[in-house]
Amino acid sequence: MNLNGHQLTAEDILNMPEGEVHEFMRNKIATHKLSPIIKSLNISALSADQNEKMLAKKALQHLGFADQ
Numbered sequence: 001m002n003l004n005g006h007q008l009t010a011e012d013i014l015n016m017p018e019g020e021v022h023e024f025m026r027n028k029i030a031t032h033k034l035s036p037i038i039k040s041l042n043i044s045a046l047s048a049d050q051n052e053k054m055l056a057k058k059a060l061q062h063l064g065f066a067d068q
Helices: 010-015 018-030 034-045 050-062
Strands: none
Touching: 010 034, 010 050, 018 034, 034 050
């Protein structure tokens, strides 16, 4: 899954060490690049493709977002 042309996949996010998540989030917020990534993950989390849905939800959780 290509996250909105950012060449960042849900798998990339899941492979990110826990210790790097805070800095990643801080950087993306500061450069106004977080919103398109989260939007793309949210769209994928609603996908009919169960694998895409699962990866997106896990990536969102890894970034600190709650799963409903």
